[in-house]
Amino acid sequence: MSGFVMFISQIFNGLKIGSVYALVALGYTMVYGIIRLLNFAHGDFIMIGAYTLMLSIPALAAMGMPAWTAVIPATLVCALVGVLVERLAYKPVREKGNSMTALITAIAMSLLLENGSQAIFGADYKTVPTIVSIPTLTIGQLKIDGATIVSIVLGVVMMVAMQLYVKRTKQGKAMRAVSEDKEASLLMGINVNGTITLTFAIGSGLAAIAALMYCVSYPQVSPTMGMMLGLKAFVAAVLGGIGSIPGAMVGGLAIGLIESLTKAYIGTITGGVITSAFSDAIVFAILIIVLLVRPSGLMGEPETEKV
Amino acid sequence: MLDIKNLSVSYGAIDAVKDISLHVDDGEIVSLIGANGAGKTTTLHTITGLVPAKSGSIMFNGQDLLKTKANRIVTLGMAHVPEGRHVFTRMSVQENLEMGAYSLKDTSHVAEDLDKVYTYFPRLKERRRQLAGTLSGGEQQMVAMGRAMMSRPNTILMDEPSMGLSPKLVKEIFRIIEKLHDEGITVLLVEQNAKMALSIADRAYVLETGRITMEGKASDLLHDEKVRKAYLGA
Numbered sequence: 001m002s003g004f005v006m007f008i009s010q011i012f013n014g015l016k017i018g019s020v021y022a023l024v025a026l027g028y029t030m031v032y033g034i035i036r037l038l039n040f041a042h043g044d045f046i047m048i049g050a051y052t053l054m055l056s057i058p059a060l061a062a063m064g065m066p067a068w069t070a071v072i073p074a075t076l077v078c079a080l081v082g083v084l085v086e087r088l089a090y091k092p093v094r095e096k097g098n099s100m101t102a103l104i105t106a107i108a109m110s111l112l113l114e115n116g117s118q119a120i121f122g123a124d125y126k127t128v129p130t131i132v133s134i135p136t137l138t139i140g141q142l143k144i145d146g147a148t149i150v151s152i153v154l155g156v157v158m159m160v161a162m163q164l165y166v167k168r169t170k171q172g173k174a175m176r177a178v179s180e181d182k183e184a185s186l187l188m189g190i191n192v193n194g195t196i197t198l199t200f201a202i203g204s205g206l207a208a209i210a211a212l213m214y215c216v217s218y219p220q221v222s223p224t225m226g227m228m229l230g231l232k233a234f235v236a237a238v239l240g241g242i243g244s245i246p247g248a249m250v251g252g253l254a255i256g257l258i259e260s261l262t263k264a265y266i267g268t269i270t271g272g273v274i275t276s277a278f279s280d281a282i283v284f285a286i287l288i289i290v291l292l293v294r295p296s297g298l299m300g301e302p303e304t305e306k307v
Numbered sequence: 308m309l310d311i312k313n314l315s316v317s318y319g320a321i322d323a324v325k326d327i328s329l330h331v332d333d334g335e336i337v338s339l340i341g342a343n344g345a346g347k348t349t350t351l352h353t354i355t356g357l358v359p360a361k362s363g364s365i366m367f368n369g370q371d372l373l374k375t376k377a378n379r380i381v382t383l384g385m386a387h388v389p390e391g392r393h394v395f396t397r398m399s400v401q402e403n404l405e406m407g408a409y410s411l412k413d414t415s416h417v418a419e420d421l422d423k424v425y426t427y428f429p430r431l432k433e434r435r436r437q438l439a440g441t442l443s444g445g446e447q448q449m450v451a452m453g454r455a456m457m458s459r460p461n462t463i464l465m466d467e468p469s470m471g472l473s474p475k476l477v478k479e480i481f482r483i484i485e486k487l488h489d490e491g492i493t494v495l496l497v498e499q500n501a502k503m504a505l506s507i508a509d510r511a512y513v514l515e516t517g518r519i520t521m522e523g524k525a526s527d528l529l530h531d532e533k534v535r536k537a538y539l540g541a
Contacts, residue, residue, distance in 0.1 A: 177406055177409075180397055189378050189381040301397070
């Protein structure tokens with residue numbers, strides 16, 4: 001394989017994992033945008049989506065349905081969990097406490113979900129049945145596997161759909177209105193609490209689709225699988241500018257590409273001084289550099305808002 | 308008609324509004340004047356459900372507003388132009404105006420109503436694609452008023468529409484308020500600019516530290532010795 005083909009296939013790898021980060025970052029950023037809360041449990045929604053996939057694929061197969069249809073129950077379960085977390089934990093805290101109590105509640109919720117699923121499923125990795133079998137695409141020397149194609153296509157479709165939803169639909173406009181000014185939104189007749197609930201449902205549902213994309217390539221689930229994914233997606237959201245939907249997409253794809261290219265080339269470039277094991281450190285270092293130059297992220301708007 | 312009886316509102320231990328009663332008949336412009344902190348904005352916020360009342364009643368065309376959810380009040384025909392405009396800064400002028408029509412079930416008049424707002428405020432038409440956050444204060448006031456008009460209200464509450472505007476713009480805004488009144492819209496106008504408010508209002512109430520201390524025909528209050536001394540600087 002020539003160097004150029006290797007480079008292109010690394011780009012595709014980066015876009016594949018970047019699409020997962022982007023969808024998770026979208027959920028982060030939508031929830032942050034509407035209630036100014038960093039929902040640290042958001043990464044764990046991926047894990048819940050992945051377990052739902054694992055459990056529902058055999059059940060659906062028994063009914064003669066294709067495995068990918070498991071994304072429907074996974075999305076519904078994640079949306080439901082997201083709404084329950086908001087209604088039972090975040091909303092009461094938001095109404096009584098301050099943003100710090102809400103943040104700590106989110107961290108506690110993350111631990112609860114991880115430990116809860118460990119109690120149910122055990123700490124071991126479990127295998128997710130094959131979800132799709134799409135043949136590898138071969139262009140000359142370049143080979144792109146089916147999982148990569150599925151992830152990138154699904155990621156792009158979801159990102160475009162979300163952007164259109166938020167920009168064009170009545171509910172999407174209500175979300176933007178509530179994220180900016182809750183009092184004025186009430187005066188317009190917007191059901192503010194309903195809109196917040198809907199945002200949680202959609203953001204959490206996106207985590208289920210991210211879970212599908214992830215499991216297509218890495219068919220394994222564990223209670224803590226959402227931790228690192230969630231953290232990377234959080235970095236992606238901040239890099240892109242938290243609260244900005246296009247920012248989450250750009251940030252997610254950027255983190256995916258940086259990670260993939262670092263893993264592939266950092267050893268060669270530095271003559272083996274820095275190995276690919278440092279790829280996560282490099283991702284976070286880039287975040288720090290970008291934030292030093294542009295504190296509001298690549299596409300975020302400067303804001304005098306406390307986090 | 309809007310009928311407020313024995314309304315009290317408090318923020319924790321602080322009583323912001325103490326046992327006030329006032330009414331606004333259909334087609335009237337009624338002004339609520341008073342110093343900063345007198346409870347004018349709190350009164351409007353309680354009417355549209357942004358702040359809960361402690362006691363009393365607010366009836367609007369037979370509906371008990373204290374039992375109506377805040378986001379349902381606009382559907383009863385009451386629009387509120389809040390103090391400080393509260394436009395959606397990251398939306399375009401036109402999107403802001405369209406948000407004003409959010410509560411309408413029948414959307415067939417939205418285009419026509421937009422045209423009407425643009426004839427009232429031609430400057431907004433020129434800037435319809437611009438983000439509302441990039442507009443001047445006067446233009447944002449126009450957006451806030453146009454947005455309220457888009458909900459097809461029969462009653463508009465206006466909170467300090469003249470705040471921070473040049474005398475020329477203040478005149479323009481007040482001319483629009485009179486125009487809305489001529490169309491049959493009822494207006495409850497909160498103003499620190501008492502002279503302007505009393506000059507267009509039918510009746511007025513004077514609010515001092517949460518209590519109504521005077522009420523009457525606006526033209527009478529305009530010539531009242533105490534009002535002139537306290538609020539008109541004469």
